[in-house]
């Protein structure tokens with residue numbers, strides 16, 4: 001995969017209009033997004049970046065929960081960002097959306113953040129890109145900054161492995177998704193320098209289990 005390629009939110013660009021509906025139907029969305037939000041606990045002084053923000057579902061929830069928090073979203077897909085803009089405007093959520101891939105140099109354009117969040121992004125990216133994104137996040141976080149991730153993680157049971165195989169791995173392919181299913185994310189977070197990495201919740205769904213991870217930068 002070159003730097004300019006990415007997997008669209010719903011696996012195929014033509015399915016983008018169905019993305020929000022399918023996430024609502026297939027992932028017990030309200031449970032894991034609420035659990036993630038509880039961990040993020042946005043405060044007035046926070047600057048929060050949503051990496052791979054898609055249609056803005058998470059960024060919007062953060063902004064509505066804490067209206068004084070400065071919230072940004074970044075995503076390489078212009079079509080999904082168009083939808084994010086429209087959705088945020090309808091909900092009255094003032095969010096800055098940026099088109100592109102997060103890179104170590106993004107700090108010069110976006111500044112630093114106290115918290116970075118990301119949901120359902122890593123399982124769609126190649127292993128090397130998972131590490132690149134995490135490495136870029138270390139560059140854009142303030143000292144003591146925190147990372148909050150919700151994504152398909154270690155699939156622990158035969159049932160979860162089977163459901164994941166028959167849904168997400170068909171839509172998004174095996175190569176990008178299997179490292180997540182084998183529990184790669186916390187290890188990668190530690191490899192790029194995060195500390196206090198922990199999986200704080202696992203939500204079983206009909207498409208496999210979604211894990212909530214939190215991690216910190218050293219001060």
Ligand SMILES: C[S@@+](CC[C@H](N)C(=O)[O-])C[C@H]1O[C@@H](n2cnc3c(N)ncnc32)[C@H](O)[C@@H]1O
Pocket residue numbers: 006007008009010023051052053054055056057058074075076077080101102118119120121124125129133
């Ligand atoms: C499954 S969607 C998740 C969207 C949103 N975060 C959510 O929770 O609904 C994955 C998103 O990641 C974006 N994406 C794909 N590859 C990426 C990359 N290398 N870096 C950042 N975002 C990426 C896609 O454009 C897509 O919008």
